[in-house]
Amino acid sequence: MATETAHFAAMMRGDFQTPLDATREAEREQFALLVGRARAGDATAFEAIMSETERKVVAVAWRMLGNREDARDAAQEVYLRLYKYLDRYKPEQDFNGWLYRITVNVCRDAARKRGARPGSAQFAASDDSRERAAPVEAVSADSNAEENAIRAQQREWLMNALRTLPEKERAAIVLRDLEGLTTEEVARVLRSRPVTVRSQISSARTKLRQHCERLLQRREGRQGGERV
Amino acid sequence: MFKRMKCTSVEKFLPLYVADDLAGARRRRHNTVAAHLAVCGSCARKAAEYQASREMFRAVLVPPDFDEEFYAGIRNNVLARIRSDRTPAAPRGFLRLPAARLAYAASLGCLILAAALALDSYMRRTPTNDAQRQTIAAAAPEQTATPAALKTPPPVQTKSRAAQASQPSEEPARSNANGLHFRVAVSPRVNATNDTPMHARRKRLAPSTAAPEREVKTETAGTNVASNAGGMMSAQSEISSAAQPDISRIEIQTSDPNIRIIWLAPQTEESKPPLP
Secondary structure (H helix, E strand, O other): OHHHHHHHHHHHHHHOOOHHHHHHHHHHHHHHHHHHHOOOOHHHHHHOOOOOHHHHHHHHHHHHHHOOHHHHHHHHHEEEEHOOOOOHOOOOOHHHHHHHHHHHHHHHHHHHHHHHHHOOOOOOOOHHHHHHHHHHHHHHOOOHHHHHHHHHHHHHHHHHHHOOOOOHHHHHHHHHHHHOOOOHOOOOOOOOOOOHHHHHHHHHHHHHHHHHHHHHHHHHHHHHHHHH | OOOOOOOHHHHHHHHOOOOOOOOHHHHHHHHHHHHHHOOOOHHHHHHHHHHHHHHHHHHHHHOOOHHHHHHHHHHHHHHHHHHOOOOOOOOHHHHOOOOHHHHHHHHHHHHHHHHHHHHHHHHHHHOOOOOOOOOOOOOOOOOOOHHHHHHOOOOOOOOOHHHHHHOOOOOOOOEOOOEEEEOOOOOOHHHHHOOOOHHHHHHHHOOOOOOOEEEEEEEEEEEEEEEEEEOOOOOOOOOOOOOOOEEEEEEEEOOOOOOEEEEEEEEOOOOOOOOO
């Protein structure tokens, strides 16, 4: 009875927390503690931050840049920047949002550099045989080689489709649809307005649907040709 | 009952509807689209396509399962770089860019230069104190009358305007051993211009056909020789030998408009103008 009353009072005050909010709050406190230690020169604390977040950072970098080597370089640059600007982090700030913002900025810089480099404009994993081999190995146990080949082809196709999107749309769709952030969180990461992010996401989804349609038509055409 | 939407309007919202992005404050629109999709097969098919492409996108673009060695490599490289290169945080804002730093330094230099010029201008305009305005006496040369001694007479300098203002406009005539008389006369009107702004003084002191500001009279054996000394800021020399054939008068206007140096020198044979 007393617990229900406390919950009701919290709801009335507007500071009622869902379990998700509570998890995020605990996460924020944990990172604030680690950042404080790292700022004081504790290398193990910084290493702990890296261990906690590296998969997320590498995933975003890989989705934004499209291959393993660039993703690795970008992740390293993200952590170097993070270390450099540790003193700008405020404990009340969302650490993950801050990290996403650094990652997106690093990936944008890397994409621009790569775009300026002659002969390296291809987004698709043309030189990443190891990268392509990894998921193939992961799924080869329960699927045949043809399925894997189709999967790899689809991925290459969608990677190319993602590459054709403008920088901001690409970042917005990666964070919203692939990382699972809410529109408001994406807007905070990209330092934009939610309505702008919605517009970018809408535009990106329309373009990706057109790419997918073409991909499906191509597959159907090929299958029809094989039958003939 | 929701108002029926047209298909074209619904199509605009489909990319957001499929991922529930019309929820929250846009719940009413979400419900309107849902109602339309329930009755419109064409739009429902498009919504299904959006949904399928989104699902495919999420399913296919799963990052590869990088091994632990890959992540350990990232961590080690970062820590090694941090240990070797402990750089302080870069300055915030525009100063992060080298070009911006250069522009900042250049503008600072310009500012210092402008301040120096303004200070210089102010110092020139401010009346100097009496000690600084002491007269560089229009002393007559006290050499002997021999031609050899007259070759290098000491310079005759006018007084500063302010100093002259406190004295009679015409000094008593002086005479040297040779019997030559020198008199420096400064009109009081010129003295009054001492406190005027610099540009006004320059204007007045510029060589022109207007009345001379300063008149320097040289009396030699009872003969007055007057000439205009209107030059300014640059050294000028003037030889007035028409009235006195043996004495050359050289006026040098220094950069300070208050100081003028006058030499009286014996005229050599070469410098004498040809006789008519």
